Amino acid sequence: MDVQIVDVGPKRLACVRHVGPYEEAGVAWEKLSAWACPKGVFLPDTEYLGFSHDDPGTVPASELRYDACLTVADDVEGEGEVQVRHFAGGTYGKYLHKGPYDGLKQVYYDLYTKWLPASGREPRPEPPFEKCLNDPHSTPPEELLTEVHIPLK
Template sequence: MKPITSLDYSRRVERVLRHIGENLERDIDLNALAEIACLSPYHFHRVYAGMLGETVSETVRRLRLHHAAGALVESEAAIAGIATRAGYGSVAAVGRAFQSAYGMAPAAYRKRGFLVAEYPASDPTDNPTGSEDNMFPVTLRDTKPVRLAALRHHGHYLEIGPVFGRLYAWAAPRGLMTPTTRGIGIYYSDTNALPPAEWKSDACISVGSDVKGEDDVRVIDLAGGRHAVLLHKGPYAELHKAYNWLFGTWLPASGEEPADRPCFEEYLNNPQDLPPEEWLTEISLPLVAK
């Protein structure tokens, strides 16, 4: 493809991803998506899968299950209502999909409260508290600044997935998706103080100094310095437990003070290629310099 044609295709796929993210509770019609992309129904799906590495149905299934898992662990809503809001026609349908992806029924997942076994105590050399009941490994790390291409998201943090998809669709034809590209999410809002509709975050990838912003994509600099870095293994829907433990247990006992900058997450592997129990995420809490 000529560069201008590749960029045009990326914008078309971005529009499709935006539509999918906003309509997960509805039936997704491939002909309608082809029309949104201004592509023939004969060719649209091949373009989509070729650019994103997964089919439309795989994208929809992954995002719906992600939303359902989040609702199960964050609320006491009836499973039937969760199934409806996640776009499933019945409890049985969401149960089959959930069993296939998560290895257990939705009710069992809610009762258990987590998918991956809780972490053992961290090595005392890695964790300044030396506590015996640590759930997650935490290390203190000096990081370097990183230049990022960022796409803004407003709303529940569990709904940022389609925004990352749009960013990847923008980046791929520009040659920015390489084996060393880092995927990072910056989360600005206190989820305990604001309703989800007011939460603000950025989906980001690392880029070089020569990259310029375009359309809705901004180029920003992520500050380096001292950070407490927590490693989480498991579904993104369970990350809130890691945050609660980091701020409620680790930080008060650590002797550290948080800096006036937001937390960010780095996604260490690809959720398209691995089951949810294998997803690895690093949560970085900025700390005051010593």
């Protein structure tokens, strides 16, 4: 695996929490978009981040927690299901996945069971995240680009 060690800066995020199977997290993205569109918070440099809080190998699918997030300006406030939070950033192992989102489960498995033990690095007790680099509504699944970030000490 071609994994880069990168430092990710702090960010202010608007987030919607999904509880349930990760494959159904698109509902959170729909809610976040429905909130964001009328507010005009989508800017050319907006980043789209998804945080997977739980290991699907140890947590029942019905209890998995996922946060669909986008970067927002300092003056944006949350409301309803949309919470605004600060992301501190830090050091991460970053892997670029090209292809459908359903391939991400294997990417996480390989990162945590193969790359991480061989790297000599230790994970930080924080959730990994994905950064979507292109629009899933206008990009063929085989052309989707997703950066997977795992937190490192």
